[in-house]
Amino acid sequence: MKILSIVWKDIRIFFKEPGYLIYLVxxxxxxxxxxxxxxxxxxxxxISSEKIRLVVVNQDTDGxxxxxxxxxxxxxxxxxxLPATLQEAExxxxxxxxxxxxxxxxxxxxxxxxGQPSELTFHALDSLSITIQSMKMIIEGVGxxxxxxxNILDSLTLFGEMQSSAPAEFQIYDIDVLTRxxxxxxxxxxxxxxxxxxxxxPLAATVTEEDDFSMVQFSVPGFTVLFAFLVAQASARSIYxxxxxxxxxxxxxxxxxxxxxLSGKLLPNLLIVLFQILxxxxxxxxxxxxxxxxxxxxxxxxxxxxxxxxxxxLCSTSLGILIAAIARTEAQIGGVSAxxxxxxxxxxxxxxxxxxxxxxMLNGIxxxxxxxxxxxxxxDVLIRGADLNAVLPALGILVGFSLIxxxxxxxxxxxx
Amino acid sequence: MAIVEAQNLVKKYGDFExxxxxxxxxxxxxxxxxxxxxxxxxxxxxxxLTGLFPPTSGTALINGYDIQKDPLQAKQMCGLVPQDLxxxxxLSARANLEFFGRVYGxxxxxxxxxxxxxxxxxxxxxxxDQAIEKYSGGMKRRVNIAAGLVHQPRLLFLDEPxxxxxxxxxxxxxxxxQRLNRERGMSIIYTSHYMEEVELLCNRVAIIDQGKLIALxxxxxxxxxxxxxxxxxxxxxxDAVLLEALSELPAVKNASVLQTVAQTPPEEKDATIQxxxxxxxxxxxxxxxxxxxxVINYLEERNxxxxxxxxxxxxxxxxxxxxxxxxxxx
Numbered sequence: 114m115k116i117l118s119i120v121w122k123d124i125r126i127f128f129k130e131p132g133y134l135i136y137l138v139x140x141x142x143x144x145x146x147x148x149x150x151x152x153x154x155x156x157x158x159x160i161s162s163e164k165i166r167l168v169v170v171n172q173d174t175d176g177x178x179x180x181x182x183x184x185x186x187x188x189x190x191x192x193x194x195l196p197a198t199l200q201e202a203e204x205x206x207x208x209x210x211x212x213x214x215x216x217x218x219x220x221x222x223x224x225x226x227x228g229q230p231s232e233l234t235f236h237a238l239d240s241l242s243i244t245i246q247s248m249k250m251i252i253e254g255v256g257x258x259x260x261x262x263x264n265i266l267d268s269l270t271l272f273g274e275m276q277s278s279a280p281a282e283f284q285i286y287d288i289d290v291l292t293r294x295x296x297x298x299x300x301x302x303x304x305x306x307x308x309x310x311x312x313x314x315p316l317a318a319t320v321t322e323e324d325d326f327s328m329v330q331f332s333v334p335g336f337t338v339l340f341a342f343l344v345a346q347a348s349a350r351s352i353y354x355x356x357x358x359x360x361x362x363x364x365x366x367x368x369x370x371x372x373x374x375l376s377g378k379l380l381p382n383l384l385i386v387l388f389q390i391l392x393x394x395x396x397x398x399x400x401x402x403x404x405x406x407x408x409x410x411x412x413x414x415x416x417x418x419x420x421x422x423x424x425x426x427l428c429s430t431s432l433g434i435l436i437a438a439i440a441r442t443e444a445q446i447g448g449v450s451a452x453x454x455x456x457x458x459x460x461x462x463x464x465x466x467x468x469x470x471x472x473x474m475l476n477g478i479x480x481x482x483x484x485x486x487x488x489x490x491x492x493d494v495l496i497r498g499a500d501l502n503a504v505l506p507a508l509g510i511l512v513g514f515s516l517i518x519x520x521x522x523x524x525x526x527x528x529x
Numbered sequence: 530m531a532i533v534e535a536q537n538l539v540k541k542y543g544d545f546e547x548x549x550x551x552x553x554x555x556x557x558x559x560x561x562x563x564x565x566x567x568x569x570x571x572x573x574x575x576x577x578l579t580g581l582f583p584p585t586s587g588t589a590l591i592n593g594y595d596i597q598k599d600p601l602q603a604k605q606m607c608g609l610v611p612q613d614l615x616x617x618x619x620l621s622a623r624a625n626l627e628f629f630g631r632v633y634g635x636x637x638x639x640x641x642x643x644x645x646x647x648x649x650x651x652x653x654x655x656x657x658d659q660a661i662e663k664y665s666g667g668m669k670r671r672v673n674i675a676a677g678l679v680h681q682p683r684l685l686f687l688d689e690p691x692x693x694x695x696x697x698x699x700x701x702x703x704x705x706x707q708r709l710n711r712e713r714g715m716s717i718i719y720t721s722h723y724m725e726e727v728e729l730l731c732n733r734v735a736i737i738d739q740g741k742l743i744a745l746x747x748x749x750x751x752x753x754x755x756x757x758x759x760x761x762x763x764x765x766x767x768d769a770v771l772l773e774a775l776s777e778l779p780a781v782k783n784a785s786v787l788q789t790v791a792q793t794p795p796e797e798k799d800a801t802i803q804x805x806x807x808x809x810x811x812x813x814x815x816x817x818x819x820x821x822x823x824v825i826n827y828l829e830e831r832n833x834x835x836x837x838x839x840x841x842x843x844x845x846x847x848x849x850x851x852x853x854x855x856x857x858x859x
Contacts, residue, residue: 363629368602368634
């Protein structure tokens with residue numbers, strides 16, 4: 114009851130400070146909107162006069178038809194093909210350095226030559242976007258064209274053989290027969306294509322057909338984590354203000370245990386972070402599409418998002434206690450801790466994904482920063498459709514960070 | 530029955546001893562003053578009594594509860610009004626009082642009744658729902674006091690409540706203290722370095738200096754210690770011979786060089802006497818009128834230049850001067 118009264122008081126104070134609301138809730142949405150717009154513009158989201166870069170994994174390295182298929186694909190003038198091994202493509206795709214790649218199976222030529230259907234796999238994160246659907250159609254078109262060309266050549270060869278072995282009175286060139294045969298081949302190619310394209314995509318990236326995947330899926334996790342950890346500063350500030358005005362002294366003189374007092378100061382921060390994440394996610398689903406930057410998809414396992422949010426809130430709260438325990442002056446809390454939190458945010462990959470920077474040193478540093486684990490966990494659920502089990506290791510690490518922050522904070526906390 | 534019993538309280542910060550074994554008792558219904566200069570150890574003593582931090586050694590009982598062993602029961606008896614405005618400025622007076630009431634375990638009708646009651650006491654009922662950041666300084670002071678009273682404590686600690694307060698608000702605080710004690714029988718421990726306040730409000734006074742309790746009695750008895758009064762004389766120089774001669778005058782009890790708080794520490798007093806520089810000499814008298822004439826005659830005969838002369842009234846300021854050789858507010 115006494116703890117709840119402290120919680121309620123702090124929440125009331127928080128909502129009476131419009132500055133905090135703008136800083137912690139409105140600002141992240143502005144960042145997400147700007148980042149998504151700028152980043153989408155820089156990478157290009159639709160087919161334009163520029164060639165589309167497509168990573169291709171050709172496992173049928175010795176196959177003539179595979180080489181021919183790729184040549185025809187390039188001849189369309191739409192693609193700039195980038196050869197890669199399967200391992201390279203998978204790693205880059207996993208780390209979102211690339212958002213799509215095409216795999217030609219090892220038995221491609223063998224199957225086509227023997228008249229059996231062969232399947233190409235087109236991996237794409239943004240599976241339902243117009244770009245990807247158009248790319249899929251072009252690849253299928255090239256496949257069909259390859260098949261058709263092969264069928265017609267086969268038919269002409271067959272006619273040649275038939276005519277050479279037939280009696281002279283039957284060796285007539287019948288255009289009608291050839292036309293009918295060609296039409297039959299077109300029909301067969303359309304109904305039973307030998308080359309089909311299977312589109313492979315993470316389930317999380319698709320919600321409804323109206324959804325068009327956008328950079329929102331990338332920017333929301335990063336900025337949510339960045340600003341969730343910035344609440345730690347507000348939490349430290351709240352404790353500092355209580356000490357400065359003397360109300361902390363008054364609370365220490367009240368019949369409250371230190372546990373009740375500290376819990377009462379921690380819980381509001383936890384709830385504020387959860388509220389903040391809820392608002393950012395809801396706004397990214399409802400409001401951001403109105404600005405034309407796309408809509409956030411919660412993935413196949415939204416419950417996992419709750420668990421991640423809770424762990425992020427816990428870690429941010431513990432960090433707040435640590436800052437309150439270490440920072441001695443208003444300037445340290447206001448300036449140094451903000452700088453510290455923004456720096457942690459950058460190094461933790463909240464602003465620019467670490468995959469894009471691809472710097473071994475930065476990646477090494479990120480392993481010691483909770484933000485990186487939080488961002489990865491959110492992305493795994495939102496983009497790759499991961500479930501709770503898949504993100505449990507990251508959550509465990511976040512809880513570990515929370516424990517370390519809390520214990521050091523408690524050890525250094527000056528109740529006097 | 531004593532509502533506060535402090536036994537040999539000591540507080541050390543590393544090598545520095547802020548409170549050096551203070552013992553006293555406060556009776557139920559008493560207004561008890563803790564008087565001393567800034568840095569004497571008053572707030573440290575109050576902090577130990579209210580359970581803000583534990584003493585290095587010694588015990589404190591609040592209504593029989595040990596503040597260390599039964600802190601929650603002991604704290605429930607107490608209200609604290611700190612020197613600072615320990616409030617939440619964006620919340621209303623009512624919200625502040627509600628919060629502090631709940632922290633002391635009040636709820637429901639009892640909480641509402643107490644809040645209305647204390648709002649009436651501090652005359653803020655009409656503006657209770659306004660954020661206190663919009664209040665005047667005096668009104669904020671009243672809410673600060675109300676927050677320490679909302680749970681109707683049996684013992685109220687007022688820690689230098691008038692520092693930086695305008696005269697009107699100061700008078701209001703005096704009236705409140707007197708009314709709470711008179712009408713509600715509340716025991717009050719009042720710390721201050723303003724002797725006028727302590728003289729006005731308190732039944733008994735403990736004088737603290739450099740972490741030590743140097744006197745504890747009623748104001749009447751403390752002032753009675755001075756006998757015939759004190760003369761404060763400014764001279765160009767004074768040596769041990771002069772002080773001895775003044776002490777031997779018929780109407781004089783004792784003469785000594787006066788130290789102020791900011792001046793040389795006591796252990797260097799003898800060295801100071803030898804230095805030829807303006808000094809202030811304190812002359813304790815059996816009869817201030819007769820002593821005044823004798824001292825002036827003696828100084829004229831010996832060609833000592835008199836720089837200043839004060840006849841100090843018999844009050845706590847003089848008592849402090851008498852006990853410590855220092856002035857309370859220098």
